[in-house]
Amino acid sequence: MSDTLLTEKARDRLTTTCRTAVGDSLRSVTYFSRFDYEQVYLRRDLEQDADLSSFIGNEWHDFKTTQDAYHNSELGEYRYTIRVFDNGFLVRITTEDTGVFITTDGITMKDFQSLAAAVEPVLEDWT
Structure with a gap:
């Protein structure tokens, strides 16, 4: 890390972008690349x-698999993924x-749509 x-x-x-979009519901924010990651925010x-390195490996691999699987589908371009857990969402x-x-x-x-719409341009500014 x-x-x-x-x-x-x-x-x-x-x-700030994430907190503005979802307020006090924000639990954590982790930025990642193919080879590294950084936990940017963790609520007090x-x-x-959490084993973030396992999360990163799974999320990167799953992104590529999902992107390839749905390429040119009638659903349109892939935007983001929501995962539902007993104690929250990813x-x-x-x-x-x-x-x-x-x-x-x-x-x-x-709220998920607002969050994705707010974060997407931030990420695109850095790539």
């Missing part, structure tokens, strides 16, 4: 015991080279 993938300004921008009431938003996964407490589908 790296603490230098993003500048402090970029970390602040990503965190949560423990830092949203993965990915470009060709980088991505971010964001964990949240319960939010609505409209």
